[in-house]
Amino acid sequence: MASELKNDRFIRASLRQAVDVTPVWMMRQAGRYLPEYRETRKRAGSFLNLCKTPELACEVTLQPLKRYPLDAAILFSDILTIPDAMGLGLNLVEEVGPQFDSPVRTAGEIKALSVPDPESDLGYVMNAIRLIRKELDGSVPLIGFAGSPWTLATYMVEGGPSKEFGLVKGLMYDDPESMHHLLGVLADSIILYLNAQIAAGVQAVMIFDTWGGILTTTSFQQFSLHYMQKIVSQLNRQYDGHVIPVILFTKGGGDWVKDIATTGCDAIGVDWTKNIGIVRKEVGDQVALQGNLDPCVLYASPEVIQQEVAAVLESYGRGHGHVFNLGHGIHPQIDPENVAVFINAVHELSGQYHI
Amino acid sequence: MASELKNDRFIRASLRQAVDVTPVWMMRQAGRYLPEYRETRKRAGSFLNLCKTPELACEVTLQPLKRYPLDAAILFSDILTIPDAMGLGLNLVEEVGPQFDSPVRTAGEIKALSVPDPESDLGYVMNAIRLIRKELDGSVPLIGFAGSPWTLATYMVEGGPSKEFGLVKGLMYDDPESMHHLLGVLADSIILYLNAQIAAGVQAVMIFDTWGGILTTTSFQQFSLHYMQKIVSQLNRQYDGHVIPVILFTKGGGDWVKDIATTGCDAIGVDWTKNIGIVRKEVGDQVALQGNLDPCVLYASPEVIQQEVAAVLESYGRGHGHVFNLGHGIHPQIDPENVAVFINAVHELSGQYHI
Numbered sequence: 001m002a003s004e005l006k007n008d009r010f011i012r013a014s015l016r017q018a019v020d021v022t023p024v025w026m027m028r029q030a031g032r033y034l035p036e037y038r039e040t041r042k043r044a045g046s047f048l049n050l051c052k053t054p055e056l057a058c059e060v061t062l063q064p065l066k067r068y069p070l071d072a073a074i075l076f077s078d079i080l081t082i083p084d085a086m087g088l089g090l091n092l093v094e095e096v097g098p099q100f101d102s103p104v105r106t107a108g109e110i111k112a113l114s115v116p117d118p119e120s121d122l123g124y125v126m127n128a129i130r131l132i133r134k135e136l137d138g139s140v141p142l143i144g145f146a147g148s149p150w151t152l153a154t155y156m157v158e159g160g161p162s163k164e165f166g167l168v169k170g171l172m173y174d175d176p177e178s179m180h181h182l183l184g185v186l187a188d189s190i191i192l193y194l195n196a197q198i199a200a201g202v203q204a205v206m207i208f209d210t211w212g213g214i215l216t217t218t219s220f221q222q223f224s225l226h227y228m229q230k231i232v233s234q235l236n237r238q239y240d241g242h243v244i245p246v247i248l249f250t251k252g253g254g255d256w257v258k259d260i261a262t263t264g265c266d267a268i269g270v271d272w273t274k275n276i277g278i279v280r281k282e283v284g285d286q287v288a289l290q291g292n293l294d295p296c297v298l299y300a301s302p303e304v305i306q307q308e309v310a311a312v313l314e315s316y317g318r319g320h321g322h323v324f325n326l327g328h329g330i331h332p333q334i335d336p337e338n339v340a341v342f343i344n345a346v347h348e349l350s351g352q353y354h355i
Numbered sequence: 356m357a358s359e360l361k362n363d364r365f366i367r368a369s370l371r372q373a374v375d376v377t378p379v380w381m382m383r384q385a386g387r388y389l390p391e392y393r394e395t396r397k398r399a400g401s402f403l404n405l406c407k408t409p410e411l412a413c414e415v416t417l418q419p420l421k422r423y424p425l426d427a428a429i430l431f432s433d434i435l436t437i438p439d440a441m442g443l444g445l446n447l448v449e450e451v452g453p454q455f456d457s458p459v460r461t462a463g464e465i466k467a468l469s470v471p472d473p474e475s476d477l478g479y480v481m482n483a484i485r486l487i488r489k490e491l492d493g494s495v496p497l498i499g500f501a502g503s504p505w506t507l508a509t510y511m512v513e514g515g516p517s518k519e520f521g522l523v524k525g526l527m528y529d530d531p532e533s534m535h536h537l538l539g540v541l542a543d544s545i546i547l548y549l550n551a552q553i554a555a556g557v558q559a560v561m562i563f564d565t566w567g568g569i570l571t572t573t574s575f576q577q578f579s580l581h582y583m584q585k586i587v588s589q590l591n592r593q594y595d596g597h598v599i600p601v602i603l604f605t606k607g608g609g610d611w612v613k614d615i616a617t618t619g620c621d622a623i624g625v626d627w628t629k630n631i632g633i634v635r636k637e638v639g640d641q642v643a644l645q646g647n648l649d650p651c652v653l654y655a656s657p658e659v660i661q662q663e664v665a666a667v668l669e670s671y672g673r674g675h676g677h678v679f680n681l682g683h684g685i686h687p688q689i690d691p692e693n694v695a696v697f698i699n700a701v702h703e704l705s706g707q708y709h710i
Contacts, residue, residue: 217630
């Protein structure tokens with residue numbers, strides 16, 4: 001399985017198979033903390049153009065791999081490509097965040113939405129994937145991704161980032177039927193989108209449920225988890241003779257890991273607010289865990305970074321099923337030198353847990 | 356105890372004593388959702404002037420009590436009065452949030468801070484309290500409050516609101532000694548400030564740890580909880596023959612309630628992301644609980660509001676020690692009619708749990 005990969009640690013750990021050292025990658029590893037990213041981003045003119053130009057998306061996807069011995073690449077893209085393909089008119093303004101020209105707020109607006117065709121409406125993503133796979137040449141696996149239905153819905157209803165989520169949660173409480181319709185269309189879209197990514201060449205997929213953590217336990221189950229479960233059950237988990245690991249990440253969802261594990265996903269992302277050793281005890285052998293260094297640790301000295309990496313490794317403990325990552329995306333202000341310290345620390349300090 | 360109060364349900368429930376129905380109040384109950392508040396706010400010229408003019412602060416504190424049968428009043432003020440009194444130059448811009456002219460970011464800037472004198476530097480708060488107590492005339496208790504040391508530190512270091520908290524958490528990881536010094540000065544300031552509020556007439560105090568939830572479990576204990584514990588241990592818990600309940604509220608701190616209970620506080624605020632019945636099982640009879648309706652429920656119809664209130668009451672279950680509240684402040688967009696539905700539902704539906 002995944003036998004053509006020169007480094008398959010990430011795949012193996014995601015499937016709870018034995019590895020020599022703990023694999024590591026970073027959310028937003030292709031991003032603003034890298035000067036070479038900022039240079040390409042400038043050349044692209046806009047963030048959205050960077051996403052939509054396969055050659056440039058490929059270029060920035062590979063940049064962190066040239067600097068660091070990362071164990072996986074992740075497609076450079078944005079979770080809002082799907083609502084953009086649905087015709088909401090996406091503007092991605094760095095520092096401000098995403099903005100939609102046409103938010104979706106009424107039952108009528110929701111009913112009018114239709115499922116985009118991945119190859120014709122989102123072909124630039126599939127082209128980027130094919131190009132990246134060619135360039136990677138089997139060195140490390142490529143991770144594809146999508147936002148969760150609930151998370152996409154928050155942006156589509158609010159029209160952009162929000163602090164209180166009054167519009168989307170108001171709609172959820174006041175007109176649950178319309179909200180379920182919206183989430184159903186999104187789930188169907190994401191299934192097609194991720195299966196197309198798999199067909200184009202991604203070797204694992206991750207679903208970012210960035211805003212699941214703003215829900216009550218009951219609402220999370222009904223409005224977020226239910227739809228992630230539907231997606232997991234309809235993904236092509238075997239492709240071309242290889243198993244495609246599926247990772248779910250609900251930020252702020254540390255209390256719900258047992259429920260998340262029941263979806264049948266292979267791995268669960270964990271943010272930094274919960275001790276990963278405690279989470280491991282809760283889920284047992286059901287799933288692998290991915291995380292969970294506080295991204296702010298990377299502002300500190302090399303000694304502190306090494307110490308905090310050691311603490312996360314020790315918290316997870318001996319045995320397999322751990323993919324090291326930050327608990328959230330790397331911040332744009334981080335010194336690239338500190339990233340090298342972090343990545344090396346994971347590899348150097350983790351061997352003892354895999355003997 | 357608290358015998359002069361015509362309605363002492365809030366005090367009794369906070370101390371886990373018997374009540375006829377569950378008491379209820381709302382965080383930010385004196386606020387922008389009320390047209391009469393917006394009128395006074397306009398007259399005040401600025402939010403800060405509203406805080407600093409005792410007559411106006413008194414006026415808005417009483418406004419929600421004229422509309423609704425609330426079981427407590429809460430002082431109208433802001434958690435950032437202390438850093439303002441320390442000379443950081445506070446500007447409170449509605450919609451944008453607080454901004455400091457002089458953030459505190461270096462060891463030297465931190466060392467230069469000193470503890471404000473409550474009566475001379477924050478006399479406007481004490482004057483407002485004395486005025487409000489006179490106007491309340493024993494109808495319901497008055498709650499005083501302060502931000503937690505960690506939460507105040509986040510604003511003081513970041514200089515305003517933040518999404519990623521890179522500066523303050525960077526300082527915490529990179530120079531923990533300076534961070535501890537800052538938190539120590541803040542804890543000392545808050546102790547004096549809350550004891551002065553108690554002397555001026557508040558009948559309960561609440562500490563808002565709005566940003567404790569962005570920390571890891573270990574950092575929460577060292578950089579937030581430790582200092583809240585210090586404050587709790589040095590407050591005048593008995594004043595003028597009455598017990599002064601102390602409530603701690605760490606937003607996103609649902610996993611740490613057992614630790615928070617060990618501070619010796621009387622009650623713990625719980626946000627809406629955790630089931631209050633599960634939290635109750637964790638803390639047992641140690642403390643009362645305050646919460647935890649999702650503030651977004653108030654966007655829905657009366658039927659849904661009643662249903663969700665009933666669900667929270669049922670989740671907490673029979674017996675005492677429950678103060679009903681939202682899981683966070685009421686949103687400015689909420690219809691005041693819906694608030695009436697909410698408050699009445701708590702009183703009408705809770706009697707059966709106290710028989």
